Amino acid sequence: MAWSRLTGAPCRMLAVLFLATLAIYFWGLGSIPLLSFNEARRSVPVQEMLASGDWLVPTLNHHLYISKPPLLYWLAGIPAWLFNSASEWIVRMPSALAALAITWLSFFSMRRRFGLTPAIFTVLILITSAGFTVFARRAEIEMLLAALCFGSLLAAFEYIFGRRDKRWLDLAYLSLGLALLTKGPVALLFYIPPLLVFWWRYRLPEALACLTHWRGWLIALAVALPWYLIISLKLGWDIWSHVVETDIAGKVGRSAADPLYQYPLWLIADFLPWCLLVLAMPRKSVRRWLATPQSGFLLIAAVVPVVIFSLIANKHAKYLLPTYPAWAALLALTVADFYHALREKGRQGLRLAAVMLVLGFFVYYAVGETRLLAHRHEALPKIAARLASYPGLPVYAWRDLDPRVVYYRGGPVAVLKDADLDAKLQARESLVLFVEDAAPAQVAEHMCRLAEFAPYLKSGHKATIYGSGTACP
Incomplete structure (x- = not known):
């Protein structure tokens, strides 16, 4: 019929x-974890709105958005x-x-x-x-x-x-x-x-x-x-x-x-x-x-x-x-x-x-x-767990940061430029640094490598966690 x-x-x-x-x-x-940069850009403001109680002014990694x-x-x-x-x-x-x-x-x-x-x-x-x-x-x-x-x-x-x-x-x-x-x-x-x-x-x-x-x-x-x-x-x-x-x-x-x-x-x-x-x-x-x-x-x-x-x-x-x-x-x-x-x-x-x-x-x-799409998400929970294993230490990212990392960490991650990173390394601060793809020379020279994750968000890409001071074994 x-x-x-x-x-x-x-x-x-x-x-x-x-x-x-x-x-x-x-x-x-x-x-399935968040699959794209844009998904994280919409999810992190919700997370931060819930944490701060401010429902009027959206933020992304604690920056006005x-x-x-x-x-x-x-x-x-x-x-x-x-x-x-x-x-x-x-x-x-x-x-x-x-x-x-x-x-x-x-x-x-x-x-x-x-x-x-x-x-x-x-x-x-x-x-x-x-x-x-x-x-x-x-x-x-x-x-x-x-x-x-x-x-x-x-x-x-x-x-x-x-x-x-x-x-x-x-x-x-x-x-x-x-x-x-x-x-x-x-x-x-x-x-x-x-x-x-x-x-x-x-x-x-x-x-x-x-x-x-x-x-x-x-x-x-x-x-x-x-x-x-x-x-x-x-x-x-x-x-x-x-x-x-x-x-x-x-x-x-x-x-x-x-x-x-x-x-x-x-x-x-x-x-x-x-x-x-x-x-x-x-x-x-x-x-x-x-x-x-x-x-x-x-x-x-x-x-x-x-x-x-x-x-x-x-x-x-x-x-x-x-x-x-x-x-x-x-x-x-x-x-x-x-x-x-x-x-x-x-x-x-x-x-x-x-x-x-x-x-x-x-x-x-x-x-x-x-x-x-496993390459887009399989590293994210592992990265969040590893970053959480350093309580009391400040966590930073170098130059750039995908907001999916912020979402799964459950809190903001300050992004350092070269001059800021150099200042912290010269002061011998204890910190954890998250780096997407290749690390700068001063990181390899002055910091210890704590963990590496590949693939990271894309095939052929990696992310590395470095530490300094008490973060190093």
Whole structure:
């Protein structure tokens, strides 16, 4: 029986699909150490927020860290406070919950506007998207941002094509305000330009109303602005100049821009094998997407941010994550048409292939990821244990330090420059020094080597712990 005809049995089938979603997003969420520099940059502020009790001013290794607003830290900090632990599963939980919300809000919206089969394929495509599922399981900002930006567009979508209840617009701007509190003004790029282009293309006055809902703008400002004002009054207004210079201007206009084709290639890779149908019949797919204002809305929501971000010099696949639900919905429309055109035997084959793909993703995250990426994390608990074995001695790092070391040590590690290190060695201080890769000559000459760890974060890299004074055997 075709999925689109199911009425009573879909409950069982959807329950299985929901369990598959939970398994891929949540299984073993705390069983693997932090895998990236960025995960640590989001986890250490939670750890330090919990230790200091200061929930307003984020810090990273006890240095001011306000390049990103604090909503993610607050959402992870609440369970961290309840459990008195900023463990891996806690700091990753906001991303997993955000991915779950995106997936099933997309399902219900697609079910209502396009039917059951496209809705089911939307879920299947999201939970088998490499880029989407990876960030569903990471302690990073992007999935939360994706949920809030897509949530604002989804609320606008419901207003435009539903009952035109202004409460949908209130919800859209509430979500937008929370997005501003997650990653700042970049959130506006996923809401304002797509709605402007949609209004220009279809001339629906409801689209313009989504942009001129002044009560909504007040809601967004009421949600996002207080934190920015408090930080400005507390630290001074000029504190934002460094953030703008490094986090915005530096990424937008750096001299060596990444190539324009990077984003299309990343999208294709992340949506394999589903996107092969679109690549095989691109004109038919685009015509299908432009056939109605509803699917046209999804197309614009997917394409416009890609165009905008392609003009920015610094490119990362995760920057496009808020567009992934729209891309998944568009692909689902194409796959659903293909599915309906098949005979029953072909449909059974496609369903079996989808089941095998879902199982493959689950097995990878349940078993394969830890082993495949062992070089990224296996040294971290050992380093933390070794550093903890020198109680009472100050611990330093030379020149640079990956924040994962700070996270697993559970406390700050001061970073020494060459002059600082020389001064301490000349004073014959007793200390422990953590060095990534090669150590400077004065360390090898004046300090003892206590332990070496390889691989460290990357294949071919190592980390060494040195000591001086009473730290040496």
